[in-house]
Every structure is written in C-alpha cells, then in structure tokens.
Amino acid sequence: MAATPDDPGIEALIELLARLPGLGPRSARRAVLALLTKRGQLMAPLAQAMAQVALNARDCRVCGNISTEELCPICADPARASGEICVVEDVADLWALERAGVFRGRYHVLGGTLSALDGMGPEELGIPRLTRRVDEEAVTEVILALNATVDGQTTAHYIADALTATPAQITTLAQGVPIGGELDYLDDGTLGAALRARRRL
8 A cells, every 4th residue: 555645654764854953843854755755775785784884883083073983994094194183073074074085184073172161071082082092193294174263263372271281283174164164065166276275273
C-alpha cells in the first residue's frame, strides 16, 4: 500500500531531515521523495551507511577530526607529518581547508573558542594538548586558521602566548579572510590565497 504524504513515518523522516543545515521542510520533502522512489539504489545504502557511521564515528584521538577510526586518515598518513600544524575552530573549518587542497600538514581542532560564558577554557579547547603536540611532533610552524571574529582572534593570541616557549613559528591567515568571516563559508580560492599569504602573529 502506497504511503500518503501524511504518513507518520514519512513525516517523521521529513521533519528530521528539515533540521539539517541548508534544508528546510520543502527541500527535505523533495529529498525524502527522491529516496522513496529509489529505495533500492539510494535509501537502503544510505540507511546502512548512516547506521555504520552512527555506530563508529568518533573524534580522532590526535587532532579532533571526526573519523570512523581511532586515527583519522590525515593523522594516519605519514606523508602529512610535515612539521606544520594548522589550528582550526571546528571540523567544518578543517573540511573546508581540505576541500581547498592547499595544506598538506596536520590539524588541531579546538572545538570552539575561548568563552567564559560558555565554559570554554584552555582545557576544554585542548590547548595544553596542542602545546604537547608541538613538542612531541617536532613542529616547526603552527598556523592559526581561526575565524576573523573577536573570539577567534582572542583565542589566536592566547594560543600564540602559550606557544612562545616553543621553537615553532606562529603564523596566522592573512589576506582573503574578511573581518567577521567564517572559513566554512569562503570559496576555495579565497581560502587558498589566505593560507598561502599567512603571516607571523
């Protein structure tokens, strides 16, 4: 028996998809309809992949990226051990830089910025872990690729101060990132130019 658009199960699926960024109720309804019309080719494999990721997804124990393994593919790749660590606010920023394809080192995901109101201090952001990594991995450069917001820049200066005792050069993104801009919303060319033109903080 064909389900109507008012079917509770289908409506629940539409409501869940509508909560995703970039999808409203109308887009979610179209997506669900596409899945339903291609259940074998789309819906079943998607459900299986989502179940696997939901079961296995975790934070990489080194950098904080999201992976289905204990070490994400970037940290597990010996070719990425270049002596450079790029510090980003969240995983979306890491993925944006990887999409641009301009950085071949490793990352450190903070998971936010310093904020007393939100209870985000240096420990919560893994800043002590970052300083240990800089020593243990013989890091020569730490690139602070944080959003050009007040909180982002405050966090960047805190990290720079925390790393003054290390031999690593501390740089930050330069031209291309507008004040108030967020990395995840920038195009690949802008990100590439900003990373290549980084400067000492």
